[in-house]
Amino acid sequence: MCDAFDGRLTFYPGNQTVILPFINLMKKYGTVFLNAYTNSPICCPSRAAMWSGLFTHLTESWNNFKGLDPNYTTWIDLMQKHGYHTQKYGKLDYTSGHHSMSNRVEAWTRDVDFLLRQEGRPMVNLTGNKTFVRVMEKDWQNTDKAASWIRKEATNISQPFVLYLGLNLPHPYPSPSTGENFGSSTFLTSPYWLEKVTYEAIKIPKWPPLSDMHPVDYYSAYTKNCTGQFTRKEIRDIRAFYYAMCAETDAMLGEIISALSDTGLLKRTIVIFTADHGELAMEHQQFYKMSMYEASSHVPLLVMGPSIKVNHHLSNVVSLVDIYPTMLDIARIPVPQNLSGYSLIPLLAEMEEDEVSSGRLHPTWILSEFHGCNVNSSTYMLRTDKWKYIAYSDGHSVPPQLFDLSADPDELTNIATAFPEVTHFLDKKLRSIINYPRVSAFVHKYNKEQFIIWKQNLGQNYSSVIANLRWHQDWLKEPRKYENAINRWLQMNTNE
Structure with missing residues (x-):
């Protein structure tokens, strides 16, 4: 499991931009999911969903600081309890992320009426030369282990094993030029990996005028420091360096596949590759994740191994909560009935229906x-067949979004008001799955309570x-001005 890997790079046309030999190998000898999604497009909550099999509002x-x-x-x-030898390396990040206090305060104060x-x-940073392979040394060390x-x-x-490897790549790096306290924003790679990218295939995304942006998109673009001017070269370079980081990630996947192959274990081992977001x-004039747009929410999911369908593309919509019951199904462990996820084995495996336990x-x-x-x-996304419906807050104070991904894969045209029947139907379906106005109110209350505790602990140092x-x-x-805005927010009715 890596971090921040755009799932669309694992199939056409995204895979034309960068050479990913081991992802291609998994596609050739296994199954690729064309519509796999994160259950929350940020590090810790997404992993909490993956490890628990439960939606975010249930966990x-x-x-990033409130996980399992x-x-x-x-x-x-559970697999260990049922006789598996288990081994974990690298990034787990599902109990609480190792993120800054600033990150926490930014999350708690998102309902405050200010833009900061x-x-x-x-930005991008090129390091090393054409022979410099191990850019993300810590990930390579964990891959080596x-x-x-x-x-x-x-x-x-003698017992069966399950090995988990969590990578930090292709997540952007801290940006030292603006001080360690100012965020993670550098796409870092070497000429070796940049040569794997086809610059001519890089698509420059269309941006609407700032005045036409959805209000939540505008807030996100502003807080991510992306509302200024960017040249086409800057945008292309950011995308190219990101793809190069994905190529380095693919090579780490390759090291694991090669180890399994060299030891003769590959033919009897199931390999799964995915990402948190x-x-x-x-x-959409943004970097990072925290968005329901495809680049942020669509994750890779590839599976190969004994009994897995070969050279198979699946268009079914699936998500990270499905990993939990799938792993148990592989191990023939009874799958609990209270999970949010569903086993993918019926879609993946060359086996009879009665062999599937769930x-x-x-x-x-x-x-x-x-x-x-x-x-x-x-923010809440319901993804089904060609539709993506995104609802916000209480369902009426922020306008929803509706995209037809078959006609508008770049999600440039919100058709929520043009198709009121579809919008109403999908909103009703979403509310049958999650009472999202109630969850929003709960989170609003939680944010305020956490901020108050933090503020009180600081005492005179708060300002x-x-x-x-x-x-x-x-x-x-x-x-x-900003302290007053926070005070007004603290005095507002929490249950509004």
């Missing part, structure tokens, strides 16, 4: 939701500390 993993209880029973715990830049302006474990340990154990890479058919929709920073409203978080460049121009 209450609202942001550390003692939560994950699917890998929270991120450093996205996992590959070494396969070669030295997995070959000698995508990366906008300047689509017996639950996957619905024709998936749910994704977001409650964290850089977005000034709780100085809040002024010098990542938004300091804007805040320090008019500190009293």
